[in-house]
Amino acid sequence: MAIAKKSVVWGLFAAGGTIAAFLFPVLIALFLLVASGRTPEGLHFGPFHAFAAGWPGKIVLFFVISLALWHAAHRLCVVFHDFGVRKDKVVARAVYLIAAIGTVLTAYYLYAIR
């Protein structure tokens, strides 16, 4: 791969990893709060819908989810290899396809929230 291309791929991977490291504990903690019946005010339908309907909310949610998916896909390829699945190309195609589908779905649902 050309150096220029590589830097973009690694840049996205690192950005996704930073987002995953910094923000996913919060995301999991929020799901934990919801699961334990203490849904915070901002996750009730009204405020959360309003947040996702506005452009700042859409942009934040899109970048967090799509970059995290890209990061996870990149890593999952290596994990499959490490667990003894050596069909690298098939795994890579499947995993990046799933990440791409997730990205498109995120964009579509965010577009539909208004």
Next chain:
Amino acid sequence: MSRNPYVRPVSKTTWYMRNGRYRKYMLREVTCLLVGFYSFLAIFALAILAGGSEAAWNDFLVSQQTGFWVSFHAVALIYYLVYMTFDWFKLAPKALPLQLGEQKAPDWIVIVAHYVAWVFVTLVVFGLVGVF
């Protein structure tokens, strides 16, 4: 090269069990499954939100309120903090070496800066969502 080189037999599926460092590496790398899982859980939530029905959203929140999900999220959170977030911060000085004048700043400064930023970001998000 010798005609019949000795190839040490290494299992393709269990090689990481031989050494603590490899085991830690694997424990760290599988956190990507959690990243993928929670991304799709968030996408699922967005799909319901996009439906525009408050009743459906409330049903989704209620459907999450089971003992299974409480324990799943609790275990996932601890595992994720230890093997993803804290490991990521530990590696940060290698990825982002900080130069101060002529010298490289000590690693702990970069690590502490990451922890401070992380606590700050976490508190801000919790504040915005209204956890407090």
